[in-house]
Amino acid sequence: MAPALQTIEETFHAALDCDPDQLNAFLDTRCGGDKALRTKVEALLASHRKAETSVEISISAVAANIIGNRQPDSLIGETxxxxxxxxxxxxxxxxxxxxxxxxxxxxxxxxxxxxxxxxxNMERLRRFExxxxxxxxxxxxxxxxxxxxxxxxxxxxxxxELIEGETLHERLARGGVEIREAIEIAIQVASALAAAHSAGVVHRDIKPQNIMLRPDGYVKVLDFGIAKLAEREVLPSVPENEALKLVETNAGSILGTVSYMSLEQARGAHVDKRTDIWSLGVVLYEMITGRAPFPGDIPGEVMSSIVEKEPLPLGRYLERVPPELEQIVTKALQKNPQERFQSANELLAALKHLLHKLELAAELDQSSARDSSARWIQSPIAAGVAVLAIALAALFPFYWLRKPRTAAIPEKSVAVLPFENLSDDKTNSYFADGMQDEILSDLAKVGELKVVSRTSVMQYKSGAARNLREIAHQLGVAHVVEGSVERSGTHVHINAQLIDARSDHRVWGQTYDRELSDIFAIQSEIAKSIADQLQAKLSPDEKKAIERPPTSDVTAFDLYTRAKNIQLATTIRSTEKTDLLNVVDLLNQAVARDAAFFDAYCQLAYAHDILYFSGYDHTPARLALAEAAVHTAFRLRPEAGEAHLARARNLY
Amino acid sequence: MNGDLTSANPAKAGRLSGEVGEAHQVTQLLADWRQGEEAALEKLTPLVYEELRRLAHRYMAGQQPDHTLQTTALVNEAYLRLVDQTKPSFANRSHFFAVAATAMRQILVNHAKAQQRLKRGGGASKVDLDTAALISPEQTKTVLDVDEALERLAELDSRKAQVVELKYFGGLNQDEIAEVLKISIVTVRRDWLFARAWLYTELQNVA
The missing domain is CATH 3.30.200.20 (Phosphorylase Kinase; domain 1)
Structure with a gap:
């Protein structure tokens, strides 16, 4: 027998009030064995969720247009x-x-x-032009x-210009976007706003329909200033509540949807550039949650929601929202414009900071806990990035968010501390760093080993009296590797030792006196010996990866190491444009010497990417350079993780 | 914005000449209907319908195709013109909107049916095609599907169907619906949530 409407309705409402996590359990209890009831309620809940996301009700507009009985005239063929x-x-x-x-x-x-x-209106038209x-x-x-x-x-x-691609509105209709993609889109929109605002132009109608996504990843903001043409003059003498009504009944200014209107627009009050910040906040909220922050079924409801209500936190809709993202959205959606970001640049900086932080966190997650999968990213590309970042963690080991180390220290864990430079020529210090870096990278390729990233060991500079036990405790490892490098002419003298930091016991040590051209072989030998000492088993692929020299050219390696050191010496956030250009220059020299220098191409792509995405050089030319570097890296080692990563980065 | 739909200012609406007599008539009919006189509603509906039609015509002249006209704006304009604004009353406005909602629904359904007949008739050239082209075949189907689904809902729970009609076709807000149907706002909200989900589910089954 079909369940009664009343039962269905009561169950439906109770389910709506229910915590999403508890929903299944709730329905189990409530419906018991009544399959028909459960099917019905679940269908209704699904419909409810679908209905909730659509604000516009097209039918009533259709009705109005029908009675308007308009002649659809087409301009096709005309000039x-x-x-x-x-x-x-x-x-x-x-x-x-x-x-x-x-x-x-x-x-x-x-x-x-x-x-x-x-x-x-000629006057407005002139202003618009x-x-x-x-x-x-x-x-x-x-x-x-x-x-x-x-x-x-x-x-x-x-x-x-004719822009290929789809609008963000169409994109969102196809399905949600990942947090990271949402932030990247918002960054590009904020960048457009910052530029327009600096020219004294306020958009006034930022909404997904006005944001185009090109297939190449570019985001284009359309229709700057056009909204102003359609705006009604609101007389200053009109009281606020009247003004709200005015806007509500003014079909012209409610172009399409009202959901993205700022509070001051909804009130018909004066707007400035901060109205765009609000609207971008709404767009960002919708990209992330798939819902409108100020819901309502009809324009009037949406507007009263804008005026009166606070949006639900993002955390209500999805798990593990970065707190900083929550803060950004909240700040953009402050009812008082004074409490919002005061400029698009300010918002842009916050978004970029967040993006970098997320990138770093993802990399860090891999370098410090390689067995855990990425947490906040779920798209196939991002997942690919996460998996492939394992190898990269050693290449670009930026370290930002240190998780408190409470878990037991694993036996097969090691920190490779900076090597001491014993050369007469002190400018050779980068060579010692390069040595450390390569050994660390090699060890990071071993799946069974936990290896601390380079950034986090940077602080323990060689030379100073180091308390190894203390350092190992801070880094959460059982073992440390120490060493020294002496380079004179074409000779190198290298010493490396593995120490069990818990007992200060020297587990293994070796001195190498060889030709400079042997250094890559020495690096591999050291890495393999350490892995062996720590009883970490190497798969054939891992062994091959460790034994493969990064380059055949020692000078190219020097250039590469210097480039990496510059990039590593600062956090991304404070990386200067000149530094990055310097990095690019050094890497270009490196690949000029060794056209098969895979790691250098990866690093190069990364540097170009940062130049592009940080806004230092947000030009198609820069993106093309990044793309070219990725392409070469990919061609050199189609199977390598780093190339995939650099490629994935670029595809964003 | 051209001026036609923008006279939301009651003072201005009150000055509209030639409509004062009509305004009194409509205001009176609304009062009668509120007191339970169903005959008043019958007289009221064509008046509202005509006014909506006239306004929409005038507004749409000179617009580009696909410019959407908001029902709420249209109905509000009709209200300001047809109902005496010297004694504005919330109850008057709500009831006027309720009449307009019914009118809107009727307009839509009639139009959609006419269009379907036209299609079945093979698109004879004698028929005025202008109106027909205004909504797409998909929209025609949607209108008729919604109408039929609403009829089914009305059989199960007439109040919920009314809530939908007021909100969907008339653009009434919760407070106004509560006033017209004499139920609490909470009930309006619950009815709407359920009815909307119910309709979506129904329409999905149709599609």
Missing amino acids: IGHYRILKRIGAGGMGEVYLASDINAGRTAALKVLPAHLGS QEARAVAGLNHPNIMTIYEVGTDDSRRYIAS
Whole structure:
């Protein structure tokens, strides 16, 4: 027998109130053996979740339009200005968008034809043109380029570059984005906003429909300043509650959805650049949770939610939200503009900081606990990154978030401390660092070993009297490796020893007196001996990886080591552009000497990436350089983790 | 924004000439309906329907295709014109919106049915195609599916169907629905949540 509507309804509401974790248990208890009831309620809950994410109710708009009985007229085939209209590619509150061919310039363009009423206010139009030019002048990679604003036969149009890809709105409709991708999109949008704001242009209508995602990873923000054309003047004498009503009933300013309106927009009050910060906050919230921070079924409800309610924390929707992300969203969505980020640059800096932190945390997770999988990333690419970061942890061992070490110290754990430089020429110190780095990297390739990353051992500089027991305790390892390097001419003298820090007992030690060209063989020998002493079994692949020399050219290795040292000497956050350019220069020299220097290409890709994503050089040219380095690395070792990682990084 | 739909300012609406007599009539009918006179509703609906139609026509002239007109804005404008604004009352407004919701639903369903007939008739050229082209076949189907699903819901629980109609077709908010149906806001909320999920599920089954 079918369950009664009332029973279904009561169960449905109780389930809505129920903690998501407890839902299954709740339904088990509540429905008992009543399969029909459970199926029905679960279907309703699924529908509820689906319904919740859609704010717009298109049907009522359809109704209004039907009784408006409009003539659908099409411009296809017509020529407007020097543009021939080829195809309709979209429509929004701000008018129709067509694919057009520019007869003069012989290129294709996107042509937006403004609705009659938007083109009628000459003063506003003039201001809009001014702003459009100001924004176009910025030539910012994240801002859609406007070719011209023109008039033809009283029709106003805006010609702009044609952007391939999909809108963020379409992307979100296909499914959620990962936290990291969301942050990267937000970074690019914030970067566009920062540039536009500096030119005195406020967007006023930041929403997923105005954010284009190109297949190459570029994000483009559309329609700067157009929203202003459609805005109604709000008289200062109108009291606030009236103003709210005014906006609510003003079909023109409620273009499409109201969900992204800032509080001051919802109130019809004066807006400045901080309105864009709010709207980007809403977009970020939606990207992460798949939901609107200020929900409502109709515009009026959304607006009262914007005015009155605080959004639920991100943590309510998904697990393990980085606290800093929560803080960023909260700060962007402060009702008082004074309490928000005061500039897009400020928001941009916070987002970048967070992104770097997450990257580092992911790498760290791998270097300090290689058996655990990545926690906050779940996309296939990110998962690939996580797995492949194992080898990379030794290459780029930035260390940021140290987790408290409470667990027992594993026996097969080791920290390779900086090697002492005993050369007469003290400028050779990087050579000692390179030695340490390679041994550490080799050991990190051994699955059974826990190896502390290089950044975290950096602080224990050689030379000073080191308390090994104390150091090992701090790093959470049982063993440490110490050593010294003396380089004179074409000879090297290398000493290395493995010490059980718990007892200060020297487990193993060896001195090598060899030709400089032998150093890579020596590094491998040391690594293998240590692994052997710690009874870590090497798989054939691991053995092969350790024995493979990083390069055949000692000078190239010098250059590479110096580049790495520069990058390592500072945290990413404080890396200066000149430092990064220096790094790039050294690595270019290295790969010029040895075109098969895989690690150098990986490092090079990484340096280009940081230059690009940190905004130091956010240009297609920089991205292309990164891509080229990744490509070469990948070609050199298609199977290698580092190349995959660098590639994955680049694909973001 | 051109001025047609923007006179949300009651003072301005009150000045609209030639509609004062109508305003009194509609205000009176609303009062009668609230007191339980069903005949008042019958007189009211065509008046509201006509006004909505007239406003929408005027507003849409000169707009680009696909410009969406918000029901709430439209209904509000009709309300300001048709109902005496010298004594604005929340109850009046809610009830007016309720009438408009029914009108809106009727407009949609009639249109969708007409379009379906047109399709079955092979698109005879004598028929005015302008109106037909306004909604896509998918939308036509959605309108009719929603209408039918609402009928089914009304059989199970008429109050929930009313909540949907008021909100979905009329754009009423919770407070207004509570006022019209004389139920608590909490009940409106619960009814809506359930009815919406129920409708979504139903529509999925249809699709």
